[in-house]
Amino acid sequence: MLSCELPTAKNADKSICSVLKNSKIIVVVGLSPKPHRASNQVAKYMQENGYKIIPVYPREDEILGEKVYKSLEEIDFEIDIVDIFRKSEDTPPIVEKAIKLPGVKCVFLQEGIKNENSKKIAENSGIFYVEDKCIMVEHKRCKNEGLL
Secondary structure, eight states: OOSSOOOSSOOOOHHHHHHHHTOOEEEEETOOSOTTSHHHHHHHHHHHTTOEEEEEOTTOSEETTEEOBSSGGGOOSOOSEEEEOSOGGGHHHHHHHHTTSTTOOEEEEOTTOOOHHHHHHHHHTTOEEEOSOOHHHHHHHHHHTTOO
């Protein structure tokens, strides 16, 4: 796998492990239908590890066997995590919409994605926020340390 390989030097973040342990449904914004893309590989890994994946992507009907939603506004059911694969500068309006979703516990910006405004939006609404980390790598760390 080319995306988000597991570095061995860091320990698991117990807060992230807790969110992952208590979550079942992950919305993936920017989930590519292309198997070689990081978003697809990461979502597939999470799906294979027991999470329900909800793809948000404007140009597909199905990805990884799941119904695709064209936008976050279409989601009207309980979710746990919103995982974002978009450019850093595009994330504030996505986070604004994500924090309004029913049940959301965490907004997760993937590795290489950081935005101070997005962080403020999530934290000001009491939503756990992670940026510049790969949810797959964090899951592997938690799993390897027996925290899931």
